[in-house]
Amino acid sequence: MKIDHNETGTISNSADNAIPPDHLRFQLPYLHLTRAFGNDWFALKAEEFARFFGTPTFLLSQTLIVVVWIGLNVARVIHFDPYPFVLLNLAFSLQSAYAAPMILLAQTRQADRDKAFSDADARHRDALAMAATRRDKALAHQAEQIRALLQQNTELTALTRELAEQIAALTQGVHEKLMRERHVKAFSQT
Template sequence: MAHATEPAPEEARHPMRFHAPHAHLSSVFGNDWFALKAEAFARFFGTPTFLIAQTLIVGGWIVANMLGISRFDPYPFILLNLAFSLQAAYAAPLILLAQTRQADRDKALAEADAHHREDIALACQQRETELARETSQMAELLRRNTELTELTRQLAERIETLTRELHEHLTPTRHF
Protein backbone atom coordinates (compact mmCIF):
# COMPACT_ATOMS: atom_id res chain seq x y z
CA MET A 1 0.00 0.00 0.00
CA ALA A 2 1.72 3.18 -1.16
CA HIS A 3 1.37 6.51 0.54
CA ALA A 4 -0.42 9.22 -1.47
CA THR A 5 2.21 11.80 -0.60
CA GLU A 6 5.60 11.43 0.99
CA PRO A 7 6.31 13.62 4.02
CA ALA A 8 8.63 16.58 3.74
CA PRO A 9 12.14 15.89 5.13
CA GLU A 10 11.51 17.86 8.35
CA GLU A 11 8.31 15.85 8.90
CA ALA A 12 9.95 12.50 8.12
CA ARG A 13 10.78 11.70 11.75
CA HIS A 14 7.93 13.49 13.54
CA PRO A 15 6.39 10.98 15.99
CA MET A 16 2.81 11.79 14.96
CA ARG A 17 3.52 11.83 11.20
CA PHE A 18 1.21 8.88 10.61
CA HIS A 19 -1.70 10.68 12.28
CA ALA A 20 -1.28 13.84 10.19
CA PRO A 21 -3.28 12.52 7.19
CA HIS A 22 -6.29 12.09 9.51
CA ALA A 23 -6.08 15.55 11.09
CA HIS A 24 -8.46 17.04 8.51
CA LEU A 25 -11.14 14.51 9.30
CA SER A 26 -13.75 15.48 11.84
CA SER A 27 -15.82 12.88 13.57
CA VAL A 28 -19.34 12.15 12.42
CA PHE A 29 -20.84 14.45 15.05
CA GLY A 30 -18.13 17.09 14.93
CA ASN A 31 -16.03 18.56 17.69
CA ASP A 32 -18.35 21.33 18.77
CA TRP A 33 -19.42 21.97 22.36
CA PHE A 34 -22.56 19.82 22.16
CA ALA A 35 -20.82 16.80 20.67
CA LEU A 36 -18.02 16.90 23.22
CA LYS A 37 -20.42 17.35 26.17
CA ALA A 38 -22.77 14.65 24.85
CA GLU A 39 -19.89 12.23 24.54
CA ALA A 40 -18.67 13.06 28.04
CA PHE A 41 -22.18 12.56 29.41
CA ALA A 42 -22.56 9.24 27.56
CA ARG A 43 -19.26 8.07 29.02
CA PHE A 44 -20.50 9.11 32.49
CA PHE A 45 -23.49 6.70 32.15
CA GLY A 46 -21.19 3.70 32.63
CA THR A 47 -19.37 4.92 35.71
CA PRO A 48 -19.89 3.62 39.25
CA THR A 49 -20.60 7.21 40.35
CA PHE A 50 -23.60 7.42 38.02
CA LEU A 51 -24.93 3.99 39.01
CA ILE A 52 -24.61 4.71 42.74
CA ALA A 53 -26.18 8.18 42.38
CA GLN A 54 -29.08 6.82 40.31
CA THR A 55 -29.65 4.00 42.81
CA LEU A 56 -29.73 6.47 45.71
CA ILE A 57 -32.11 8.83 43.89
CA VAL A 58 -34.49 6.03 42.88
CA GLY A 59 -34.33 4.50 46.36
CA GLY A 60 -35.06 7.88 47.94
CA TRP A 61 -37.91 8.47 45.48
CA ILE A 62 -39.54 5.13 46.32
CA VAL A 63 -39.02 5.46 50.09
CA ALA A 64 -40.36 9.03 50.12
CA ASN A 65 -43.50 8.02 48.24
CA MET A 66 -44.06 4.71 50.07
CA LEU A 67 -43.70 6.20 53.56
CA GLY A 68 -45.90 9.15 52.69
CA ILE A 69 -43.12 11.73 53.15
CA SER A 70 -44.14 12.94 49.72
CA ARG A 71 -47.10 11.93 47.55
CA PHE A 72 -46.00 13.34 44.17
CA ASP A 73 -45.64 9.81 42.63
CA PRO A 74 -47.60 7.14 44.54
CA TYR A 75 -47.32 3.45 43.82
CA PRO A 76 -46.99 2.18 40.90
CA PHE A 77 -44.58 5.11 40.41
CA ILE A 78 -45.75 6.23 36.98
CA LEU A 79 -43.66 9.43 37.13
CA LEU A 80 -40.56 7.39 37.98
CA ASN A 81 -41.33 5.12 35.03
CA LEU A 82 -41.61 8.19 32.78
CA ALA A 83 -38.30 9.52 34.15
CA PHE A 84 -36.61 6.20 33.27
CA SER A 85 -38.17 6.30 29.80
CA LEU A 86 -36.89 9.85 29.30
CA GLN A 87 -33.45 8.84 30.52
CA ALA A 88 -33.43 5.85 28.13
CA ALA A 89 -34.60 8.06 25.24
CA TYR A 90 -31.55 10.29 25.72
CA ALA A 91 -29.06 7.68 26.94
CA ALA A 92 -29.29 5.40 23.92
CA PRO A 93 -28.49 8.07 21.29
CA LEU A 94 -25.76 9.55 23.50
CA ILE A 95 -24.16 6.15 23.97
CA LEU A 96 -24.38 5.51 20.23
CA LEU A 97 -22.81 8.92 19.60
CA ALA A 98 -19.92 8.10 21.95
CA GLN A 99 -19.44 4.69 20.32
CA THR A 100 -19.47 6.20 16.83
CA ARG A 101 -16.93 8.84 17.79
CA GLN A 102 -14.74 6.19 19.41
CA ALA A 103 -15.04 3.99 16.32
CA ASP A 104 -13.92 6.95 14.17
CA ARG A 105 -10.89 7.49 16.44
CA ASP A 106 -10.10 3.76 16.45
CA LYS A 107 -10.28 3.63 12.64
CA ALA A 108 -7.98 6.64 12.25
CA LEU A 109 -5.52 5.17 14.76
CA ALA A 110 -5.64 1.78 13.02
CA GLU A 111 -4.88 3.43 9.67
CA ALA A 112 -2.03 5.40 11.24
CA ASP A 113 -0.69 2.21 12.82
CA ALA A 114 -0.88 0.42 9.46
CA HIS A 115 1.10 3.23 7.82
CA HIS A 116 3.60 3.07 10.67
CA ARG A 117 4.04 -0.69 10.27
CA GLU A 118 4.39 -0.18 6.52
CA ASP A 119 7.07 2.48 7.09
CA ILE A 120 8.93 0.17 9.49
CA ALA A 121 8.79 -2.69 6.97
CA LEU A 122 10.11 -0.42 4.22
CA ALA A 123 12.92 0.83 6.48
CA CYS A 124 13.82 -2.79 7.36
CA GLN A 125 13.84 -3.73 3.69
CA GLN A 126 16.09 -0.76 2.88
CA ARG A 127 18.45 -1.71 5.73
CA GLU A 128 18.58 -5.32 4.52
CA THR A 129 19.35 -4.16 0.97
CA GLU A 130 22.08 -1.85 2.24
CA LEU A 131 23.48 -4.62 4.46
CA ALA A 132 23.56 -7.04 1.51
CA ARG A 133 25.35 -4.42 -0.60
CA GLU A 134 27.88 -3.73 2.16
CA THR A 135 28.40 -7.46 2.73
CA SER A 136 29.08 -7.89 -0.98
CA GLN A 137 31.56 -5.00 -0.91
CA MET A 138 33.24 -6.45 2.18
CA ALA A 139 33.57 -9.86 0.49
CA GLU A 140 35.10 -8.21 -2.60
CA LEU A 141 37.55 -6.22 -0.45
CA LEU A 142 38.48 -9.37 1.45
CA ARG A 143 39.07 -11.20 -1.86
CA ARG A 144 41.28 -8.35 -3.11
CA ASN A 145 43.14 -8.25 0.20
CA THR A 146 43.78 -11.98 -0.07
CA GLU A 147 45.12 -11.53 -3.63
CA LEU A 148 47.38 -8.65 -2.54
CA THR A 149 48.63 -10.66 0.43
CA GLU A 150 49.46 -13.57 -1.88
CA LEU A 151 51.18 -11.22 -4.35
CA THR A 152 53.15 -9.64 -1.48
CA ARG A 153 54.23 -13.11 -0.31
CA GLN A 154 55.33 -14.05 -3.84
CA LEU A 155 57.25 -10.79 -4.24
CA ALA A 156 58.91 -11.22 -0.83
CA GLU A 157 60.02 -14.72 -1.84
CA ARG A 158 61.30 -13.40 -5.16
CA ILE A 159 63.22 -10.59 -3.41
CA GLU A 160 64.70 -13.11 -1.01
CA THR A 161 65.77 -15.34 -3.90
CA LEU A 162 67.28 -12.41 -5.83
CA THR A 163 69.05 -11.13 -2.70
CA ARG A 164 70.57 -14.58 -2.09
CA GLU A 165 71.61 -14.88 -5.75
CA LEU A 166 73.11 -11.38 -5.73
CA HIS A 167 74.90 -12.09 -2.49
CA GLU A 168 76.33 -15.33 -3.88
CA HIS A 169 77.36 -13.57 -7.07
CA LEU A 170 79.02 -10.62 -5.35
CA THR A 171 80.77 -12.34 -2.50
CA PRO A 172 83.81 -14.34 -3.45
CA THR A 173 83.91 -17.82 -2.29
CA ARG A 174 86.91 -18.58 -0.13
CA HIS A 175 88.51 -21.93 -0.27
CA PHE A 176 90.74 -22.98 2.56
Protein backbone atom coordinates in the same frame (compact mmCIF):
# COMPACT_ATOMS: atom_id res chain seq x y z
CA MET B 1 11.54 27.63 13.37
CA LYS B 2 8.97 27.10 10.62
CA ILE B 3 8.16 23.44 9.98
CA ASP B 4 6.69 22.28 6.67
CA HIS B 5 5.50 18.79 5.77
CA ASN B 6 6.52 17.99 2.23
CA GLU B 7 5.21 15.37 -0.20
CA THR B 8 7.77 12.71 0.70
CA GLY B 9 6.66 12.59 4.32
CA THR B 10 9.80 14.26 5.63
CA ILE B 11 9.72 17.48 7.58
CA SER B 12 11.96 20.41 6.73
CA ASN B 13 12.62 23.62 8.58
CA SER B 14 13.26 27.09 7.19
CA ALA B 15 16.99 26.38 6.83
CA ASP B 16 16.11 23.54 4.39
CA ASN B 17 17.70 20.97 6.68
CA ALA B 18 15.75 17.74 6.41
CA ILE B 19 14.38 16.48 9.70
CA PRO B 20 13.48 12.77 9.73
CA PRO B 21 9.72 12.13 9.68
CA ASP B 22 8.18 11.78 13.11
CA HIS B 23 6.52 8.55 14.20
CA LEU B 24 3.07 10.17 14.42
CA ARG B 25 2.98 11.37 10.80
CA PHE B 26 0.41 8.73 9.86
CA GLN B 27 -1.93 9.81 12.69
CA LEU B 28 -1.88 13.53 11.83
CA PRO B 29 -4.73 13.30 9.26
CA TYR B 30 -7.00 11.81 11.95
CA LEU B 31 -6.58 14.39 14.69
CA HIS B 32 -10.10 15.68 13.98
CA LEU B 33 -11.41 12.35 15.29
CA THR B 34 -10.03 12.86 18.79
CA ARG B 35 -13.39 13.63 20.41
CA ALA B 36 -16.50 11.49 20.07
CA PHE B 37 -18.86 14.44 19.55
CA GLY B 38 -16.48 17.04 18.10
CA ASN B 39 -14.39 19.70 19.79
CA ASP B 40 -16.81 22.52 20.70
CA TRP B 41 -18.27 23.18 24.17
CA PHE B 42 -21.45 21.17 23.59
CA ALA B 43 -19.43 18.25 22.23
CA LEU B 44 -17.17 18.20 25.27
CA LYS B 45 -20.15 18.24 27.66
CA ALA B 46 -21.99 15.58 25.64
CA GLU B 47 -18.97 13.30 25.74
CA GLU B 48 -18.58 13.83 29.49
CA PHE B 49 -22.28 13.02 29.89
CA ALA B 50 -22.02 9.85 27.75
CA ARG B 51 -18.92 8.71 29.62
CA PHE B 52 -20.62 9.36 32.97
CA PHE B 53 -23.36 6.78 32.20
CA GLY B 54 -20.95 3.88 32.60
CA THR B 55 -19.39 4.91 35.89
CA PRO B 56 -20.10 3.38 39.30
CA THR B 57 -20.87 6.90 40.56
CA PHE B 58 -23.76 7.18 38.10
CA LEU B 59 -25.12 3.74 38.97
CA LEU B 60 -24.90 4.34 42.72
CA SER B 61 -26.39 7.84 42.52
CA GLN B 62 -29.25 6.67 40.28
CA THR B 63 -29.95 3.78 42.66
CA LEU B 64 -29.95 6.20 45.61
CA ILE B 65 -32.34 8.59 43.80
CA VAL B 66 -34.72 5.72 42.94
CA VAL B 67 -34.68 4.40 46.54
CA VAL B 68 -35.31 7.90 47.96
CA TRP B 69 -38.02 8.55 45.32
CA ILE B 70 -39.86 5.32 46.08
CA GLY B 71 -39.30 5.66 49.85
CA LEU B 72 -40.72 9.20 49.98
CA ASN B 73 -43.76 8.24 47.87
CA VAL B 74 -44.50 4.94 49.66
CA ALA B 75 -44.13 6.51 53.10
CA ARG B 76 -46.30 9.40 51.87
CA VAL B 77 -43.80 11.96 53.17
CA ILE B 78 -44.03 13.71 49.81
CA HIS B 79 -46.70 12.22 47.65
CA PHE B 80 -45.93 13.54 44.16
CA ASP B 81 -45.79 10.12 42.38
CA PRO B 82 -48.16 7.42 43.75
CA TYR B 83 -47.59 3.66 43.53
CA PRO B 84 -47.29 2.74 39.88
CA PHE B 85 -44.63 5.52 39.86
CA VAL B 86 -45.59 6.83 36.43
CA LEU B 87 -43.43 9.93 36.85
CA LEU B 88 -40.39 7.79 37.75
CA ASN B 89 -41.09 5.64 34.70
CA LEU B 90 -41.29 8.79 32.57
CA ALA B 91 -37.94 9.99 33.99
CA PHE B 92 -36.35 6.63 33.11
CA SER B 93 -37.82 6.76 29.61
CA LEU B 94 -36.54 10.30 29.11
CA GLN B 95 -33.12 9.30 30.37
CA SER B 96 -33.08 6.28 28.02
CA ALA B 97 -34.22 8.41 25.10
CA TYR B 98 -31.12 10.60 25.48
CA ALA B 99 -28.65 8.09 26.86
CA ALA B 100 -29.00 5.34 24.24
CA PRO B 101 -28.37 7.53 21.17
CA MET B 102 -25.50 9.33 22.90
CA ILE B 103 -23.86 6.05 23.87
CA LEU B 104 -24.39 4.63 20.37
CA LEU B 105 -22.97 7.79 18.83
CA ALA B 106 -19.97 7.63 21.14
CA GLN B 107 -19.42 3.97 20.23
CA THR B 108 -19.73 4.70 16.51
CA ARG B 109 -17.28 7.59 16.70
CA GLN B 110 -14.93 5.48 18.83
CA ALA B 111 -15.11 2.72 16.22
CA ASP B 112 -14.30 5.30 13.51
CA ARG B 113 -11.33 6.55 15.54
CA ASP B 114 -10.13 3.00 16.22
CA LYS B 115 -10.35 2.11 12.51
CA ALA B 116 -8.57 5.30 11.43
CA PHE B 117 -5.77 4.79 13.92
CA SER B 118 -5.56 1.10 13.05
CA ASP B 119 -5.20 2.01 9.37
CA ALA B 120 -2.58 4.61 10.24
CA ASP B 121 -0.70 2.06 12.36
CA ALA B 122 -0.83 -0.44 9.49
CA ARG B 123 0.61 2.15 7.09
CA HIS B 124 3.28 2.97 9.67
CA ARG B 125 4.17 -0.72 10.06
CA ASP B 126 4.34 -1.04 6.26
CA ALA B 127 6.64 1.98 6.06
CA LEU B 128 8.84 0.51 8.79
CA ALA B 129 8.92 -2.85 7.00
CA MET B 130 9.90 -1.21 3.71
CA ALA B 131 12.61 0.81 5.47
CA ALA B 132 13.89 -2.36 7.15
CA THR B 133 13.91 -4.17 3.80
CA ARG B 134 15.88 -1.32 2.21
CA ARG B 135 18.34 -1.38 5.13
CA ASP B 136 18.70 -5.15 4.83
CA LYS B 137 19.41 -4.88 1.08
CA ALA B 138 21.93 -2.12 1.69
CA LEU B 139 23.62 -4.18 4.41
CA ALA B 140 23.70 -7.25 2.15
CA HIS B 141 25.26 -5.14 -0.62
CA GLN B 142 27.84 -3.74 1.80
CA ALA B 143 28.59 -7.23 3.12
CA GLU B 144 29.15 -8.43 -0.47
CA GLN B 145 31.46 -5.48 -1.12
CA ILE B 146 33.39 -6.28 2.06
CA ARG B 147 33.70 -9.93 1.01
CA ALA B 148 34.99 -8.87 -2.41
CA LEU B 149 37.50 -6.49 -0.79
CA LEU B 150 38.63 -9.20 1.61
CA GLN B 151 39.11 -11.58 -1.33
CA GLN B 152 41.15 -8.92 -3.17
CA ASN B 153 43.14 -8.30 -0.01
CA THR B 154 43.84 -12.02 0.36
CA GLU B 155 44.98 -12.23 -3.27
CA LEU B 156 47.15 -9.13 -2.90
CA THR B 157 48.65 -10.50 0.32
CA ALA B 158 49.52 -13.76 -1.45
CA LEU B 159 51.00 -11.81 -4.38
CA THR B 160 52.97 -9.62 -1.97
CA ARG B 161 54.32 -12.72 -0.19
CA GLU B 162 55.29 -14.25 -3.53
CA LEU B 163 57.02 -11.03 -4.62
CA ALA B 164 58.75 -10.75 -1.23
CA GLU B 165 60.03 -14.32 -1.62
CA GLN B 166 61.26 -13.55 -5.13
CA ILE B 167 62.95 -10.36 -3.89
CA ALA B 168 64.52 -12.32 -1.03
CA ALA B 169 65.75 -14.97 -3.46
CA LEU B 170 67.11 -12.33 -5.87
CA THR B 171 68.73 -10.46 -3.00
CA GLN B 172 70.30 -13.68 -1.78
CA GLY B 173 71.52 -14.41 -5.34
CA VAL B 174 72.99 -10.91 -5.72
CA HIS B 175 74.59 -11.20 -2.30
CA GLU B 176 76.13 -14.57 -3.13
CA LYS B 177 77.37 -13.26 -6.51
CA LEU B 178 78.91 -10.18 -4.90
CA MET B 179 80.52 -12.33 -2.24
CA ARG B 180 81.94 -14.64 -4.88
CA GLU B 181 83.27 -11.72 -6.91
CA ARG B 182 84.86 -10.23 -3.80
CA HIS B 183 86.28 -13.52 -2.85
CA VAL B 184 87.65 -14.02 -6.42
CA LYS B 185 89.10 -10.47 -6.42
CA ALA B 186 90.66 -10.95 -3.03
CA PHE B 187 92.05 -14.35 -4.10
CA SER B 188 93.40 -12.98 -7.39
CA GLN B 189 95.23 -10.15 -5.62
CA THR B 190 97.06 -12.49 -3.37
